[in-house]
Amino acid sequence: xxxxxxxxxxxxxxxxxxxxxxxxxxxxxxxxxxxxxxxxxxxxxxxxxxxxxxxxxxxxxxxxxxxxxxxxxxxxxxxxxxxxxxxxxxx
Amino acid sequence: xxxxxxxxxxxxxxxxxxxxxxxxxxxxxxxxxxxxxxxxxxxxxxxxxxxxxxxxxxxxxxxxxxxxxxxxxxxxxxxxxxxxxxxxxxxxxxxxxxxxxxxxxxxxxxxxxxxxxxxxxxxxxxxxxxxxxxxxxxxxxxxxxxxxxxxxxxxxxxxxxxxxxxxxxxxxxxxxxx
Amino acid sequence: xxxxxxxxxxxxxxxxxxxxxxxxxxxxxxxxxxxxxxxxxxxxxxxxxxxxxxxxxxxxxxxxxxxxxxxxxxxxxxxxxxxxxxxxxxxxxxxxxxxxxxxxxxxxxxxxxxxxxxxxxxxxxxxxxxxxxxxxxxxxxxxxxxxxxxxxxxxxxxxxxxxxxxxxxxxxxxxxxxx
Numbered sequence: 001x002x003x004x005x006x007x008x009x010x011x012x013x014x015x016x017x018x019x020x021x022x023x024x025x026x027x028x029x030x031x032x033x034x035x036x037x038x039x040x041x042x043x044x045x046x047x048x049x050x051x052x053x054x055x056x057x058x059x060x061x062x063x064x065x066x067x068x069x070x071x072x073x074x075x076x077x078x079x080x081x082x083x084x085x086x087x088x089x090x091x
Numbered sequence: 092x093x094x095x096x097x098x099x100x101x102x103x104x105x106x107x108x109x110x111x112x113x114x115x116x117x118x119x120x121x122x123x124x125x126x127x128x129x130x131x132x133x134x135x136x137x138x139x140x141x142x143x144x145x146x147x148x149x150x151x152x153x154x155x156x157x158x159x160x161x162x163x164x165x166x167x168x169x170x171x172x173x174x175x176x177x178x179x180x181x182x183x184x185x186x187x188x189x190x191x192x193x194x195x196x197x198x199x200x201x202x203x204x205x206x207x208x209x210x211x212x213x214x215x216x217x218x219x220x221x222x223x224x225x226x227x228x229x230x231x232x233x234x235x236x237x238x239x240x241x242x243x244x245x246x247x248x249x250x251x252x253x254x255x256x257x258x259x260x261x262x263x264x265x266x267x268x269x
Numbered sequence: 270x271x272x273x274x275x276x277x278x279x280x281x282x283x284x285x286x287x288x289x290x291x292x293x294x295x296x297x298x299x300x301x302x303x304x305x306x307x308x309x310x311x312x313x314x315x316x317x318x319x320x321x322x323x324x325x326x327x328x329x330x331x332x333x334x335x336x337x338x339x340x341x342x343x344x345x346x347x348x349x350x351x352x353x354x355x356x357x358x359x360x361x362x363x364x365x366x367x368x369x370x371x372x373x374x375x376x377x378x379x380x381x382x383x384x385x386x387x388x389x390x391x392x393x394x395x396x397x398x399x400x401x402x403x404x405x406x407x408x409x410x411x412x413x414x415x416x417x418x419x420x421x422x423x424x425x426x427x428x429x430x431x432x433x434x435x436x437x438x439x440x441x442x443x444x445x446x447x448x
Contacts, residue, residue, distance in 0.1 A: 011273040018271055025280045033287040037294060044349040046295055046422050053291060057284040065277055149380060150353055150420040169359050169371035170416055170428055187355075187418075192401040193369040200401075206355065206378060213324065236423050 010067055017071025021064040028063065032056025115264045135161035135230035140174055141240030142185055146205030147172070154241035157185065159230025167191065167199065167225070172232040175203070178217040183229050186212055192222075200224055296424040299350040308341035308415040308431035310358070313391050315437055316444040317405045324399075331405035333360075333398035333439060335374075336391050341415060341431060344385040354379045355418040356387070358394075362411040364404025374398055374413075409438040 013021060036052030129138040138159055142151040151157070159174055167173060169191045176183050186203040189211055193199045200222035204211040213221065246253040271279075313336045322330040343354060357376040364370060374394040379385050398405075405411075415431040 013276075018276070021276065022279065026283055029280075029284050029287050033291055037291050040295070040349060041298065046349045049291055049295065050288065053284065053288050057280070060280055060284070061277070065273070065280065067273075149378065150355060168428075169373050170355075170357050170418060172418070172426065189373050189396070190399075191369070191371040192367045194366065195368045206376075232426050234424065235421060235426055 010072075013067045013071040014074050014076065016074045017067070021071055025060040025064040028060040029053070029056045032059070111265050115261070118264065133158075133160040133230065134163065135159045137183075137229060140183065140185065140229075141243050143182060143244070144184075144205075146207050147185055147187070148207045150206055151185065151235070152237070154238055154244050156236040156239045157232045158234035158236075160233050161228065161230040163225075166193075167201065167228065167231065169201075173203065173223075174229045174232065175223055175227045176229055177215060177220075177227070180215075184212070184215065185232065198224070292423050295350050295422065299348055299421070299424065302348065304346050304417075304419060304427065304429045305432055306341065306343065306346060308339070308387075308433050310340075310413050310415060310433065310435035311338040312336070312413070312435065312437045313338060315439055317439045318445075319403070319406070319443045322399055329403075331400040331403050333400070333405050334444075335398065335437075336393055337375075337389070337413070339375075339387055339389045339392060339415070341387045342385070343379065343387065343417065346417070346419070347381050347385065350421045350424055351381060351419055352422050353381065353420040354385070355420060356415065357417070358413060358415050360398065360411050360413055362404070362408055364400065364402060364408065366402050366404065370401065370404070372396075372398060372400075405439050406443060407439060407441040410436055411438065412436045 032055060033053050036049040036056070039052060040046050040049030126138075130136065132138075140157050140159060142153060142155045142157060145153060157172075157174070167188060169188050172185060172187050174183050174185050184203075186205045188201050189204040191199060191201040201224075202211055202213070202222060216223070246256070314334070316334045318332045318334065319329050320332045321327055322332075337358070339358065343356065346354065355376065355378055357373050359371050359373045361369070361371050374396055375392070376395060377387075413435045415433075417429055417431075419425075419427050419429065
């Protein structure tokens with residue numbers, strides 16, 4: 001993992017992005033789970049349900065694991081570190 | 092990595108460390124309680140077994156999980172899948188009852204065969220043993236779950252994996268803080 | 270802040286729990302299905318011999334020889350939680366020494382998608398019909414039952430007897446074995 005970061009590929013999302021990524025992942029997996037259950041029941045073939053669920057998992061991984069730009073829109077703005085000279089001036 | 096772990100331990104105070112150890116013990120003991128509770132309910136000495144051989148294919152493959160019961164009042168009948176132990180063999184065998192004879196005084200003897208084997212199990216029994224009795228039976232298969240047991244098979248075949256997983260779990264539980 | 274790995278772990282864990290939940294729902298949806306159906310069994314030839322059983326205790330035991338007609342359509346029994354049927358035909362009878370004898374004479378594995386319409390005429394049986402002694406000669410009440418063990422994708426391993434049994438009797442004399 002550190003190898004990727006050293007190449008300049010970022011792995012972190014901001015806090016808001018994490019929240020939305022997790023919500024989206026759960027939504028995708030649940031949706032495909034429900035579709036898979038109905039389709040498998042209709043076709044009477046449980047393997048269809050399992051494959052649909054697996055497809056949903058793959059989609060969720062693709063859309064929510066990599067830190068796409070949409071999950072990095074609200075970075076934290078830290079205050080600039082105060083230097084010693086600044087503090088001396090206040091006195 | 093190791094240095095980080097040591098520093099992590101140093102940073103905890105004593106109370107926190109004891110709390111972690113106790114919650115780890117809690118997990119272990121509740122798992123044990125669950126297992127022993129299942130033993131009491133099902134009457135079987137090992138209520139869940141992993142299929143280790145392909146002799147019941149295509150019904151059971153290696154790594155499938157079976158749930159057993161061993162209710163003494165309920166008699167064994169032909170066609171049922173029983174798990175039994177043979178003297179001199181450590182691993183219990185999962186096979187189907189092929190023939191069964193019950194004497195008037197209630198003692199039962201039976202012969203088993205694997206679905207995927209072409210001959211019955213007399214060659215697998217202890218030398219000179221012709222029949223199985225109720226005492227040889229660990230349980231009768233009642234429920235089935237596929238694939239779950241593959242993890243334990245891999246762990247037994249590659250012991251290093253087992254120790255690595257156990258070590259990771261132990262460190263995680265000890266160091267994880269809410 | 271969660272790292273990449275802990276996010277991957279969370280997604281995988283959630284997908285696995287959804288899959289477990291779906292499997293359980295599939296098991297529930299087939300829990301109360303009635304798996305009984307009709308079968309017609311008839312015996313054509315029934316003879317009994319007295320032969321030393323070298324497989325077992327080397328004493329002269331009764332060996333039955335029967336051929337059967339068997340008809341049953343099991344295709345309606347399959348659904349999305351039936352991986353395989355283990356179909357077996359067994360004889361059940363009482364003798365002077367044993368209060369209950371059950372001997373499987375024939376079996377067949379039918380996986381889902383294979384032909385499940387059984388129709389056999391004058392079929393020889395797969396296993397020897399050895400008695401545990403000399404209880405077959407002149408036995409007037411031997412019941413043949415077709416039965417199946419349902420092997421699910423996940424769930425109960427239930428045993429179901431077919432509706433329709435067949436009873437027959439063995440002759441009072443041994444057929445001399447031609448050797």
